[in-house]
Amino acid sequence: xxxxxxxxxxxxxxxxxxxxxxxxxxxxxxxxxxxxxxxxxxxxxxxxxxxxxxxxxxxxxxxxxxxxxxxxxxxxxxxxxxxxxxxxxxxxxxxxxxxxxxxxxxxxxxxxxxxxxxxxxxxxxxxxxxxxxxxxxxxxxxxxxxxxxxxxxxxxxxxxxxxxxxxxxxxxxxxxxxxxxxxxxxxxxxxxxxxxxxxxxxxxxxxxxxxxxxxxxxxxxxxxxxxxxxxxxxxxxxxxxxxxxxxxxxxxxxxxxxxxxxxxxxxxxxxxxxxxxxxxxxxxxxxxxxxxxxxxxxxxxxxxxxxxxxxxxxxxxxxxxxxxxxxxxxxxxxxxxxxxxxxxxxxxxxxxxxxxxxxxxxxxxxxxxxxxxxxxxxxxxxxxxxxx
Amino acid sequence: xxxxxxxxxxxxxxxxxxxxxxxxxxxxxxxxxxxxxxxxxxxxxxxxxxxxxxxxxxxxxxxxxxxxxxxxxxxxxxxxxxxxxxxxxxxxxxxxxxxxxxxxxxxxxxxxxxxxxxxxxxxxxxxxxxxxxxxxxxxxxxxxxxxxxxxxxxxxxxxxxxxxxxxxxxxxxxxxxxxxxxxxxxxxxxxxxxxxxxxxxxxxxxxxxxxxxxxxxxxxxxxxxxxxxxxxxxxxxxxxxxxxxxxxxxxxxxxxxxxxxxxxxxxxxxxxxxxxxxxxxxxxxxxxxxxxxxxxxxxxxxxxxxxxxxxxxxxxxxxxxxxxxxxxxxxxxxxxxxxxxxxxxxxxxxxxxxxxxxxxxxxxxxxxxxxxxxxxxxxxxxxxxxxxxxxxxxxxxxxxxxxxxxxxxxxxxxxxxxxxxxxxxxxxxxxxxxxxxxxxxxxxxxxxxxxxxxxxxxxxxxxxxxxxxxxxxxxxxxxxxxxxxxxxxxxxxxxxxxxxxxxxxxxxxxxxxxxxxxxxxxxxxxxxxxxxxxxxxxxxxxxxxxxxxxxxxxxxxxxxxxxxxxxxxxxxxxxxxxxxxxxxxxxxxxxxxxx
Numbered sequence: 001x002x003x004x005x006x007x008x009x010x011x012x013x014x015x016x017x018x019x020x021x022x023x024x025x026x027x028x029x030x031x032x033x034x035x036x037x038x039x040x041x042x043x044x045x046x047x048x049x050x051x052x053x054x055x056x057x058x059x060x061x062x063x064x065x066x067x068x069x070x071x072x073x074x075x076x077x078x079x080x081x082x083x084x085x086x087x088x089x090x091x092x093x094x095x096x097x098x099x100x101x102x103x104x105x106x107x108x109x110x111x112x113x114x115x116x117x118x119x120x121x122x123x124x125x126x127x128x129x130x131x132x133x134x135x136x137x138x139x140x141x142x143x144x145x146x147x148x149x150x151x152x153x154x155x156x157x158x159x160x161x162x163x164x165x166x167x168x169x170x171x172x173x174x175x176x177x178x179x180x181x182x183x184x185x186x187x188x189x190x191x192x193x194x195x196x197x198x199x200x201x202x203x204x205x206x207x208x209x210x211x212x213x214x215x216x217x218x219x220x221x222x223x224x225x226x227x228x229x230x231x232x233x234x235x236x237x238x239x240x241x242x243x244x245x246x247x248x249x250x251x252x253x254x255x256x257x258x259x260x261x262x263x264x265x266x267x268x269x270x271x272x273x274x275x276x277x278x279x280x281x282x283x284x285x286x287x288x289x290x291x292x293x294x295x296x297x298x299x300x301x302x303x304x305x306x307x308x309x310x311x312x313x314x315x316x317x318x319x320x321x322x323x324x325x326x327x328x329x330x331x332x333x334x335x336x337x338x339x340x341x342x343x344x345x346x347x348x349x350x351x352x353x354x355x356x357x358x359x360x361x362x363x364x365x366x367x368x369x370x371x372x373x374x375x376x377x378x379x380x381x382x383x384x385x386x387x388x
Numbered sequence: 389x390x391x392x393x394x395x396x397x398x399x400x401x402x403x404x405x406x407x408x409x410x411x412x413x414x415x416x417x418x419x420x421x422x423x424x425x426x427x428x429x430x431x432x433x434x435x436x437x438x439x440x441x442x443x444x445x446x447x448x449x450x451x452x453x454x455x456x457x458x459x460x461x462x463x464x465x466x467x468x469x470x471x472x473x474x475x476x477x478x479x480x481x482x483x484x485x486x487x488x489x490x491x492x493x494x495x496x497x498x499x500x501x502x503x504x505x506x507x508x509x510x511x512x513x514x515x516x517x518x519x520x521x522x523x524x525x526x527x528x529x530x531x532x533x534x535x536x537x538x539x540x541x542x543x544x545x546x547x548x549x550x551x552x553x554x555x556x557x558x559x560x561x562x563x564x565x566x567x568x569x570x571x572x573x574x575x576x577x578x579x580x581x582x583x584x585x586x587x588x589x590x591x592x593x594x595x596x597x598x599x600x601x602x603x604x605x606x607x608x609x610x611x612x613x614x615x616x617x618x619x620x621x622x623x624x625x626x627x628x629x630x631x632x633x634x635x636x637x638x639x640x641x642x643x644x645x646x647x648x649x650x651x652x653x654x655x656x657x658x659x660x661x662x663x664x665x666x667x668x669x670x671x672x673x674x675x676x677x678x679x680x681x682x683x684x685x686x687x688x689x690x691x692x693x694x695x696x697x698x699x700x701x702x703x704x705x706x707x708x709x710x711x712x713x714x715x716x717x718x719x720x721x722x723x724x725x726x727x728x729x730x731x732x733x734x735x736x737x738x739x740x741x742x743x744x745x746x747x748x749x750x751x752x753x754x755x756x757x758x759x760x761x762x763x764x765x766x767x768x769x770x771x772x773x774x775x776x777x778x779x780x781x782x783x784x785x786x787x788x789x790x791x792x793x794x795x796x797x798x799x800x801x802x803x804x805x806x807x808x809x810x811x812x813x814x815x816x817x818x819x820x821x822x823x824x825x826x827x828x829x830x831x832x833x834x835x836x837x838x839x840x841x842x843x844x845x846x847x848x849x850x851x852x853x854x855x856x857x858x859x860x861x862x863x864x865x866x867x868x869x870x871x872x873x874x875x876x877x878x879x880x881x882x883x884x885x886x887x888x889x890x891x892x893x894x895x896x897x898x899x900x901x902x903x904x905x906x907x908x909x910x911x912x913x914x915x916x917x918x919x920x921x922x923x924x925x926x927x928x929x930x931x932x933x934x935x936x937x938x939x940x941x942x943x944x945x946x947x948x949x950x951x952x953x954x955x956x957x958x959x960x961x962x963x964x965x966x967x968x969x970x971x972x973x974x975x976x977x978x979x980x981x982x983x
Contacts, residue, residue: 027604031523183397255426257419269612271429275605295420299413306409309402317398329398336405343412347419 002058002378006311009304010054010374013359014047014367016301017285021362023267024281024288027274039281039362046364050371057375062324062383066376070121070327073372077115081159084111100164101365112160112169113369119156120334120373123149123177124326127184142190146181153177168345168355172337174198180330184322218247219351227349250348252276253284256291257298257347264294281362283354287346301360305339308332312377318384328380331373431603436546436574437593440623442563442583445667445845446631450559451551451584451677453577457511458547459502462540463493465527474526478502478542481517482510499540504547511544518542522606548575551584557674559635561690562789562843565677581688583843586790587626590847594621624847627854629665637960638670645953646672650941654953655691657826657841661923661930664830664839664859666787667966669823691938693787696795696819697917701755701886701946702902703781703815705874706828707764708752710775713870716766719749719877723759730758733807737761749877752900753885757814764813769803772812778865779828779838781820786840786860795819815902825921826934832878832898833923833930836871837862878923883977887922889951892958893976894969896925899933899954901946906939916944920954926967926974933957 022040029038057069084092084099092099093108101108130145137145153174161170178198182191206212256272259265270291273280280288290298312332319325335358342357344350356363358370442451459482466474475493479486484503492500506514518541521527527541551566564582568575578592579585597620601609609615642654651672658668669692675684689695711717725743729736739758743750751759767775777783782795797818802808811817823841831838839862846856866874878898881887886901899922905912921934935957937949961967 179401183394183401254419254424257416258424258426259429261420269602269614271602271604274603274610276427290416290420295417298416302409302413306406309405313398313402317395325394336408340405340408340412347412347415349411349415 001382003311003315003381006308006315006374006381007054007058007378009307009311010359010371011051013301013304013308014050014371016289017360017362017367018044018047019267020285020288020292020360021281023292024270024273024285025362026268028281031275042364043362043367046367049364050359050367053368054371054375054378057372058378058381060379062321062376062379066121066324066327066379067125069372069376070118070125072118073114073369074118074122077111077118080109080111081115081164085163100166107364110363110365112164112166113365114372116169116173116334117331117369117373117376119173120176120180120330121327121376123180124323124330127180127326128322131181131184131186139187139190139193142186143193146186146190146194149177149181166354168338168341168352171341171352172334172355175337176330176333179333180326183329184326215351219348223348223350247348249277249279249284250346253287253346254348256280256284256287260291260294260297262294262296264290264292264297267292282356283342283361284346285357285360285362286343289360302343305336308374309336312374315377315381315384319380320383321380324380324383328377331377334373335370429602430600431607431609432598432600433609434599435597435620436549437596437620438549438622439551439577439593440591440625440848442587442591443625443627443848444559444632444635445627445629446633448555448632450555450563450628450632451553453549454552455508455511455549456504456547456575457506457508457514457544458504459506459511459514459542459544460499461493461502461542462499462538463497464530465539465541466493467526467528470526474521477517477521478514481513482506506544514542514544518544519606519608546574549577550575551577551677553677555632556676558632558639559630560674560677561671561688562669563677565675565680565688581791582690582789583626583628586788587844587847590626591623593623596620621850624849624855626847627845628843629660629667629845630669630843631667634964634966635668635670637964638668638957639672639674641956641960642670642672642953645937645949645956648942649937649949649952651949652938653691654935654937655822656936656953656957657692657822657934658957659826659830659841659932661830661833661925661932662839664827664841664862665845666841666843667931669843689791690789691936692822692934693785693789693792694821695938696793696821697936697938698816698818698904698907699820699825699919700815700902700904700917701757702825702829702900702919702921703818703820704752704755704760704813705832705878705900706776706779706781707760707767707772707813708749708877709832709866709870709874710767710771711763712873713866714767714771717748717763719747719873721748722746723748723751723756723762725756726758728758730761732761732810733805735807737810749880750885752877753881755886755901760814761810764809765806767809767813769800769809772803772809773797773800776812776818779831781818781824781828783824785821785823785827786842787823788842788844788857792823793819793821795821795824815904822919822934822936825919826932829899829921829923829934830932831865832871832874833925833932834862834871835868836864836866838865875923882922883980886947887920887951889947890920890922890955890958891976891980892955892962892969894926894971894974895958895962895967896923896974897958898923901951903944903946915939918944918946918949920946920950922954924958924961924967927970929967931961931966 021043025039029036091103093101093103100110157170160166178194206216252272256277259272272291273288277284277287289301309332312328316325316328319328338355338358341352342355345352356366359367439453441449443449475486475489478489489502492502522541527539529539532538562582564579564584566577566584567580568577579588598618601611601615603609642656646654654672656670659666671691673687675687722745725746727744728739728742737757739756741754743756782797784792784794797812798808827841840859842857842859844857846854848854875898878900882890882897882899887899890897890899899920902919903916906915918937918940924931924933935950935953940949943949962969
């Protein structure tokens with residue numbers, strides 16, 4: 001029996017998403033002169049496909065199908081991303097200098113979303129074979145062992161961060177990779193070295209370009225308002241920099257959250273969704289939910305994600321098979337990191353935007369891909385040791 | 389199996405991630421509840437209600453209100469790269485030359501008024517332009533002194549209203565004129581004379597509209613349960629009894645006569661006898677209400693009510709009707725004409741036409757002062773005083789115009805003296821206005837009932853319903869038979885007497901001339917006012933028409949001045965089918981030779 005609770009939580013999030021895609025797109029549909037239900041009807045369709053896919057996958061035998069689907073997604077996703085720079089512009093739509101979507105049969109598909117699931121499977125499969133089987137090794141050996149993955153990751157980084165300009169996704173994949181490596185059996189020392197190295201690289205990456213420094217500065221100007229008040233004043237006063245402007249989007253995201261207060265303005269009654277926040281039904285959906293359902297509504301949605309995490313981790317923990325264990329863990333991390341990066345982005349804590357909230361943001365690829373991921377976890381959940 | 393501590397590790401990871409969630413929620417909590425300067429969620433818009441129009445009986449808008457708008461732009465908000473685009477588009481939408489706009493925009497760094505005089509239609513286009521420009525990011529935010537983001541762009545604001553008189557001098561001075569007053573940057577008009585004044589309350593805007601609602605980023609209003617709308621209620625339109633088509637013709641006639649008679653002014657009042665509806669009230673002296681010059685000052689008053697004068701002989705029929713009504717005279721009795729000279733209390737009264745003896749009704753027909761002076765003695769002072777009041781003389785006529793001069797007459801004590809009875813009896817020593825005279829004569833054409841003259845049919849409310857003006861009911865002041873007899877005498881006056889100049893085949897006309905000396909500085913001078921007040925009936929229509937010619941220099945005889953104006957109007961009324969001649973019913977008297 002697959003994990004029904006997990007299925008229900010994800011289905012609830014999808015339902016919320018469909019509802020919000022109607023409420024939050026009010027301004028956009030009028031502005032672009034779309035039909036009133038333009039987004040809602042599409043999101044409903046994606047939601048339906050997602051739920052059916054998820055449930056169907058849950059019925060399959062993981063011993064046979066998990067690998068097939070995992071590799072399929074990994075290679076197809078990789079292939080698609082590799083092909084994208086060479087595809088004609090009629091197929092690959094460029095939005096704001098980033099080519100993230102392939103147009104197929106009237107739908108825009110973001111291959112990176114499907115690739116992420118495949119990538120997690122590939123890592124789980126590979127780590128289970130290479131790392132989990134080996135006993136304690138030296139840090140140097142560990143490093144050598146990691147090299148091929150590092151190269152692969154750099155290649156992926158090039159594909160996603162440079163060609164698709166999607167830094168957020170790379171951060172999610174990087175974090176997932178690191179944690180999986182650790183759980184596959186790497187030493188804590190190596191894990192920390194890896195994290196430290198990444199941080200160092202990140203700082204280097206920022207320092208090498210003026211506009212990145214400026215962006216970090218403008219981020220800190222905003223983030224300090226939230227972060228510094230959590231710190232004692234003696235430390236905070238050293239970190240405070242002169243007030244500069246809030247970035248437009250983040251400013252209105254915070255306005256929306258503030259306007260929502262505890263209980264929200266009520267469904268459909270938000271103001272900042274009306275053109276102030278331009279991507280409120282996609283990347284800023286959490287701000288939109290905060291405005292209309294208040295802190296209470298936002299907490300509810302956040303708890304659903306915590307609940308997903310708890311269920312997925314429980315399945316991972318009870319898996320007898322290393323691949324199943326690492327895969328489930330990876331999917332859980334993937335979803336949570338995506339959520340947190342978006343959440344920190346919209347509240348101005350980190351300077352990363354443009355990453356969708358799993359199951360909530362408008363868009364078919366992200367929702368269907370995430371549902372495939374959960375479907376596969378549900379598939380695995382049938383094989384777990386039931387202690388009760 | 390991967391390591392044994394798996395559960396603990398997972399729990400630890402879960403705890404770390406939980407901490408990540410907690411940070412997010414606490415930041416959100418702080419954001420939701422700590423004070424924050426958010427942009428206003430609401431927007432409001434007010435619409436000024438307009439002053440109503442004055443509409444003629446045949447639907448012409450004689451006086452209307454036009455709203456004016458001003459266009460302002462904050463030049464700091466214009467994207468420098470899109471400035472030319474803005475200038476070009478604004479020029480196309482507003483019709484203002486590009487060079488003019490460019491000059492204004494370059495003149496100041498900040499808010500600039502591009503035009504104060506934008507008509508409502510253009511304002512509407514410009515408003516939609518303002519939204520489009522926002523949409524295409526022609527306007528960009530800039531930072532204010534306190535770090536606030538400012539985006540004003542192009543704003544189109546009501547700046548005031550102006551009163552328009554599309555037909556120029558038409559219906560002046562009756563219609564009056566307004567004054568402007570500025571209040572909170574908005575220019576209003578209010579009536580100071582004429583109909584604009586007397587109906588100022590009705591015409592004035594009733595309620596300004598206000599709308600308060602939630603908004604979107606472009607300040608579009610969202611009308612939902614939180615919004616509030618107060619409808620603008622414009623002033624009532626007022627509808628006149630006067631048709632423009634008739635008024636124009638009459639105004640032309642009086643203007644021409646003013647010229648040919650070399651008079652100061654020719655005024656007329658034409659009233660429907662049964663109802664009291666004034667269907668024309670015209671003066672030869674008119675002005676443009678939009679541009680009043682010093683030379684117009686004498687023309688600003690509506691003489692028909694604002695000028696009182698000694699009426700002279702036109703009073704005789706009223707005195708005579710009082711005698712008839714009290715049965716103090718028999719129309720066929722003979723009155724001594726004293727051969728044109730008669731003395732009362734050392735004062736000599738003369739007649740233009742000398743009579744030895746004449747029939748009592750011929751005192752009217754041939755306008756004998758001597759005859760009237762003697763007949764008037766049969767009335768007591770109270771009879772005259774009350775009688776004249778009953779006819780509305782020296783009392784407010786009740787017409788719907790402001791500043792009426794009621795006139796005056798000797799007091800009761802004086803009226804007991806023979807000389808006062810005599811002079812007042814034939815129209816001296818008393819002052820009245822033209823409308824009062826028409827109202828009084830109208831009694832003879834309305835079966836002895838007096839009605840209140842009125843110009844305004846009613847008010848038209850915002851839904852287009854006409855709310856009719858209400859007036860005092862017609863009051864019987866003399867017996868119907870007296871009225872009938874008086875009418876006959878007046879008709880005889882036209883057929884044989886001083887009014888022959890107005891004789892017209894096919895319609896029934898009766899009336900009386902009057903000429904009176906003008907008093908200047910307490911002395912009669914060699915200047916005259918001539919009047920003719922008459923009734924004109926056909927089979928279905930009954931009118932009372934009064935004409936005054938002020939100080940004609942060509943001739944001071946009413947028969948050569950006012951009578952000619954009266955006749956010209958009668959002919960025109962026939963031409964315009966206000967009167968349908970019936971040659972069998974109202975033929976010329978047999979003694980008149982047909983041409």
